[in-house]
Amino acid sequence: MLWLCIQFPKLPLEVLTRAQREAPQICAQAVVEQQLVVDANRTAAERGVEAGLTIATACALCAGLKLLSRDVQRETQMLQQLAQWGYSFTPVVSPQAAGSLDSGDDRFACLYLELSGCLKASGGLAPLLQQLRRELRQMRISHFMGLGHSPSAARMLSQLPEHRQWLRETQTPPTPQQWRQWISFSPSKLLDCDHKTIAKLYACGIKRVSQLLAIPLSEVGSRFGRGFVEYLARLNGTRHDPVPSYAPPPEFHSELFFPSPLDNSEQLLFPTGRLVRELYQQLQRRQLYSLQLRWKLDFGQLGCKVFGVELSRPMLDPQRLIALTKLQLERIQLEQPIQALSLTCDQLLPLEQGQLDDDLFGESSQLQRSHQLLDKLRARLGHQALSGVTLKESHLPEQAWQSADTLVLQSNRSAKGHQLQPVNAPRPAWLLPRPDRLQSREHKLFYRGEIQLLQGPERIDGYWWQHSRHARDYYIARGEEGSLYWVYQDLTSEDWYLHGLYA
Template sequence: MLWSALKLPSPDEPLPSTDAVRQALAVWALQFTPRVAIAEEAVLLEVGGSLRLFGGRLALRERLWPGAQELGATALAWAPNALAALALAHAGVEDGLGEPLAALLDPLPLTVLSALRAHRMTLSHIGCRTLGDVRRLPRAGLARRFDAALLRALDQAYGHAPQTHSWVVLPERFDARLELPHRVDEAAAMLFGARRLLLQLAAWLAARHLGTTAFTLHWAHDAMRSRGAGEGGQLTVRTAEPTRAVDHLSRLLAEHLSQVTLAAPVGDLRLTADEVRSLPQLSVSWLPDDAQGQEPLAHVLERLSARLGEARVLRPRLCADHRPEYAARWQPVGQPLPSGARTVPPPAWPQPSLLLEQPLRLPVIAHRPQHQGELQLLLGPQRVEGGWWDRDEASGQTRHAARDYWIARSAKTGLLWVFQTRLADEPAWYLHGFFA
């Protein structure tokens, strides 16, 4: 077995670790292993079964330690059992695997184990300064003079006795709170605390193989606020696609916060996941990625939408409609695609690369359509009919279309997409698109 201990500040250190901080770090750690426990001022992870998944201990450390530091961890240690990892973390020794465990633990001070910390004054009077000093004392004398917890802790730390743990359970819904270290007067200053909450959200999503499309940041005003300021405020951020990328969510939240003005100083934050969706896992390519390190286009568009306004950044959405001019609709980038929007079957016939906004009526000579000369009909007809249900409220008419499409050739302009109407009193020809 392999254990890792993430130590938080002790109660006597400048930043006291609260239950909320320990719980937040534990939930975040669940993305690396399902076996996470809280012990004293640390979070313990049994990562023996996760090494192969993450590519070894060094690769796991590169992913584990930076995020743990952001959440307040001050030390990291590895050891064959949980209590030894906790003792090494207290002592500031990270690697507990390179030497025999006894050689690493014996020089450590008594304060690294809480069971010995309570008796350190008595032990110091009999000349014990380290764990090794206590371990060399007669066991019978230790058992008579001290409680059973002392010997049990020594045996567990040195791997001579088993340990039991209460595993942290992932909550069904994500709802996390954070008390800011000091009151903030500007909305942009809330991003520091909000990023910690986003780290927890990303870990919760990763453990459930989900991504979020909407989350809400709530803030509570200081108790000394004016009466008109209210209890607090909230900001909902939406994404076009499910994601759990912390950097992208932070940048997106920063854009929205830049447009918020606080009515009073803020001291507490709360983050909730409003909408989550399944996030399929993609296979990692063995080939080099030319775009590696670059921000995806979808993330850039979402940040531009947050900065410029939803109505100014649009994207096309495929629709299951046989009428070409209605086969795609424009919608805000931040608005999620409706379910089934990506399942529109591809057209069976070739489609033009450029579609005219309004079809151009063509002259007809001797029943032959003309466009800078007579057109030669190459392929068709492709019959399209639909829109009888689509009513234009302004004109009171339906947008029913019944057409026969052809691929035609013009001696001067190349391949064209033309159609002939079928419902009109007099059939007419129209130019609707150009092929590249």
């Protein structure tokens, strides 16, 4: 095992100032948390501002000091990004967040990388370390590194200046002999334990780890506690040193490149099927699902085209998804030959029990079939072509309904909350999108012939407190051919309008 520990001593500051250009005459800046300085930039440090000072002292030392408040969340995000960066070198990565100020723990944020598996691929230890350093410098993240046979050892050695010097020049990983020497050589203040224990060690006259290792373990245990003995064992390599492993956020991305560009969307069906099957294999293995798939047709230098496939319920059946994708592909006009096809799923969610409504014998329920139908219709017709209707609370007839999203419709949320009741008066089944003006001559109304008022008026007066007052008298009227109409007279303008049909 070969563990590399990269510590980020200035992460709280760098997270906030990374976007700034590096200039010699930069103003003094310091990151503060709970009235204490956590970190300061070089200009401020030259004036004597350092971590642990109170704000008042720091301002007294450096008049133009700019205070930035610490953003732990951003630091965590940055550390996750760094972990992802480290993941591109080795699959065994473990990020460790900085200690919080509350618990009096002033450890820096660090990243552990297990290197033994990736030395060959990177061309040896020295080129790998060089590349790591170069990329970190490009990201403008200051760091120092240590190499050890366990994460604890790597962490301790990263703080040892002699070790860091050696690491800068070395070509080969050290032998176990060398490690042992470094560990016993290090001063005991570098041990990863609280201040009290370190004070106790110095009080006992133990200045180097070698002195500590010379004492029998049982003696150490009785003086410093069991936890300390375990830490020493992990440091020595006599005990396993587990660290939480980093797992990349669940995502799927796969691309197929076509050596001879395709110019027919039917030719895309086979590669589409292959990508969907790849996705489903991965989803099934990891027990995840995705409700949104993003397809990208790459035309090379002529740009690209992106379209999405959405599902209303999780399903692990590639055939249906291929069919949905096919519906989308049929709608697409290919103007340029396609050079590559890629499939991306940004959000893979963990599958919970009972979410998948596929039963053992593949019999689909009514609800499931209706979901499949909705998915299919949505894929070909687009979102805007599907709608539902619901009631809305309003006096105004045209506002007493609203168009509803079909997704809401199907989720079976009936008998929940209060149910709106429709108005208890005869209402027409068809409503005109906008009222149609009626002709009126000599106290007679005309709409495809003369119409006669049967019933009314029903007065609806709303929004009188606003500019657009709606004062109407509604009537039921019959036309010459026997149709029943819902008409109204606008009380402000005295014009007549047709608003609905009793179909």
